[in-house]
Amino acid sequence: MQYMLLVYGEERLWSELAGGNAPFLDDAQTRWAQELVRSGHSRAMAGLHSVATATTVRASEGKVLITDGPFAETREVLGGYQVVECRDLDEAIAIASRFPALRKGFSMEIRPVMPL
Amino acid sequence: MNVGELHRREYGHILASLIRVLRDITLAEDALQEAFAAALEQWPVKGPPLNPVAWLMTTARHKAIDQIRRRALLEGKREEIAAAIAPEENTPVPLDSLRLIFTCCHPALSPEAQVALTLRTVCGLATEEIARAFLVPVPTMAQRLVRAKAKIRLARIPYEVPGDDELAGRLETVLAVVYLVFNEGYSASFGEDMVRADLCAEALRLCRELVALLPAEREVRGLLALLLLNDARRATRVDDAGEIILLEDQDRSRWDHEKIAEGIALVDRALRGGPPGIYGLQAAIAALHAEAPSVAQTDWEQIAALYGVLLGQYPSPIIELNRAVAIAMAEGFERGLELIDMIDLPEYHLLPAARADMLRRLGRHAEAAIAYRQALAIVTNDAERRFLLRRLEEVTGG
Numbered sequence: 067m068q069y070m071l072l073v074y075g076e077e078r079l080w081s082e083l084a085g086g087n088a089p090f091l092d093d094a095q096t097r098w099a100q101e102l103v104r105s106g107h108s109r110a111m112a113g114l115h116s117v118a119t120a121t122t123v124r125a126s127e128g129k130v131l132i133t134d135g136p137f138a139e140t141r142e143v144l145g146g147y148q149v150v151e152c153r154d155l156d157e158a159i160a161i162a163s164r165f166p167a168l169r170k171g172f173s174m175e176i177r178p179v180m181p182l
Numbered sequence: 183m184n185v186g187e188l189h190r191r192e193y194g195h196i197l198a199s200l201i202r203v204l205r206d207i208t209l210a211e212d213a214l215q216e217a218f219a220a221a222l223e224q225w226p227v228k229g230p231p232l233n234p235v236a237w238l239m240t241t242a243r244h245k246a247i248d249q250i251r252r253r254a255l256l257e258g259k260r261e262e263i264a265a266a267i268a269p270e271e272n273t274p275v276p277l278d279s280l281r282l283i284f285t286c287c288h289p290a291l292s293p294e295a296q297v298a299l300t301l302r303t304v305c306g307l308a309t310e311e312i313a314r315a316f317l318v319p320v321p322t323m324a325q326r327l328v329r330a331k332a333k334i335r336l337a338r339i340p341y342e343v344p345g346d347d348e349l350a351g352r353l354e355t356v357l358a359v360v361y362l363v364f365n366e367g368y369s370a371s372f373g374e375d376m377v378r379a380d381l382c383a384e385a386l387r388l389c390r391e392l393v394a395l396l397p398a399e400r401e402v403r404g405l406l407a408l409l410l411l412n413d414a415r416r417a418t419r420v421d422d423a424g425e426i427i428l429l430e431d432q433d434r435s436r437w438d439h440e441k442i443a444e445g446i447a448l449v450d451r452a453l454r455g456g457p458p459g460i461y462g463l464q465a466a467i468a469a470l471h472a473e474a475p476s477v478a479q480t481d482w483e484q485i486a487a488l489y490g491v492l493l494g495q496y497p498s499p500i501i502e503l504n505r506a507v508a509i510a511m512a513e514g515f516e517r518g519l520e521l522i523d524m525i526d527l528p529e530y531h532l533l534p535a536a537r538a539d540m541l542r543r544l545g546r547h548a549e550a551a552i553a554y555r556q557a558l559a560i561v562t563n564d565a566e567r568r569f570l571l572r573r574l575e576e577v578t579g580g
Contacts, residue, residue: 067338154340155290156348178337 068109068179069158070149073165074142075172080116082170094166102150107161110149117143142173149179185221192235193218193306194391198278199239202341203271204246207303207331213246214238236272279304280343280395283388287356288339295330296359302327305384315366315381353396357405357461360388364409368416382413404452404462410445411468414438426569430477442472463492482512499527507536515540531561535570538577547577 102108117136124131136143152158155176162174193214200210217238231237286299297316301307307315313323333339344352367381389406396402418432449469452462467488474480489505502525510518518540527533538553554574561567 154338155288156340156342156344159290176337 067154067181068149068151069155070147070177070179071158071162071165072144072175072177073146073148073167073172074144074175075167075170076142077116079171080143080145098165099148102148102161107150107152108148109151111147113146114144116145185218185225188221188234188238189218189306192238192274194282194304195274195276195279196235196239196242197303197306198282199271199274200242200246201282201303202275202278203243205341207334209246209249210242211303213242213249216245217242233272235274239272239274276395277343279391281341283356283392283395284343284352285334285339285341287352287359288334289352289355290337290339291330291333293359293362295326295333296355297362298323298326299330300359300388301363301384305388307384311380353399353401356392357401360385360392361405361409361461363388364412368412382409382416385409386413400452400454400456401459401461403448404459404465407445407448407452407465408461408468410441410448411465411472414441414445414472420565424565426565429471434475437472442469445469445472457495458491460492460496463488463495467492477511480511482508486512499525500530503527503530503533503536510540515544519544529560531557531566531570533557535561538570538573542573542577547579550577 099108099111102111120134120136122133122135122137124133150158150161152161155178158176162168162176165172165174168174197210197214200214201207204210204213220241221234221238225231225234283300283304286303287296291299298312301312301315302309309324309327310320313320316323318326343349363381364385367383367385386406386409389402389409392399392402393406414437415432417438418434418436419427421427445465446469449462449465452459452465458466467485470481470485470488486505486508489501489508493501493505503522506518506521506525509521519537522533522537522540525533534553534556538550538557541547541550541553551574554570554577558567558570558574561570
């Protein structure tokens, strides 16, 4: 079954991690992601540009509203994701626990993906 | 054949194996409930079967298969019927009990969910009983259980005993759940009663089961020792009116000396063969209390030393407080006060209560009164509140 691993961290941590570039350029993170591709676990992944580049779309009274910025202003922001095929939650937890940036203050949320 | 007794002893074991076979906790629970209902109906009339546990397992399996067939026909899924024909098994497998305990105590579940699920599925307590024990409305507890089982299913928490690498860490959570259940029964955090004996008994039963299932794990023995040594004193902690009796006033002849003997023997085994664990150390301290004929004759130096070892591995202001009290008994209350004043533990009423007690014994009544009031401002248990009020009256001459 598939799990989406969502990576969260404070904005300043994201810039520190990769010197201002997209987060997955950091060596340790790249190795972690490449290993998941090699092992066949990885189904999809991406690093996201900073929340400063985000645009949010809402509907209000029949009109679509477009605003600058993320859905919600939070201290920790979503910066990337990895979708992995795993046997069960324990396997997903093991993979997430190996994410190197955990030791630099990042968190990873594990969510089971609904089958299509 | 007392079906109630059978339920108490075997519900968790049978359920554990049913879950493995059926791969669905709710289905297994419903089927087993129906099987017990059938037993209550049929056994008084036809007489109990030769192997009651096998009868219950087989009956439950059949009820589950019926349920699956009904669902499959409704949904037009014929493959599900084939999947339900599990191999002939009518004895619970001990490994399944371990699987169930570790699943209920999986770290992906919240601590409240871990406790609720363990009490419901492993111990077989009814939702209403668990709700009452934790002073939570029944619908809230029911919802907690529903959500926990949904999470297990949707996030696919595996029904397995953790591998060797993870076992120690996962066992920590299991033991924490058992300890929490015992403490809830031993000294209620909220409300009227200090002691809820039924939770203590469940925790003890669960711990004994864990010792049998994991004989090589020293900390499980350590926890059992600790629970036995605490439980041995339970009858004397509160008087008939529900008022607290302090250690120095407890009637030691009414302590359960069989439990104490068993606990002390376990402490030895828990401490041998490796570095002492948190429960083994606490059990050793409890053993020193239990062995002593009186408070005055208790080996407080040794207890203080053990708290020191405990602090070395598990730094915590609560352990520091306990150590300060032990040192106060060994070296004098002024020394105790010096140590207590260095501890930062704002929401814990036992800290100002301990200070107040030492000040009282030193005759410093005005300061003691202040400390008793500080404790009263944060105490949550009614029996403890009444005790502190009595002490406050003593030191204010009121």
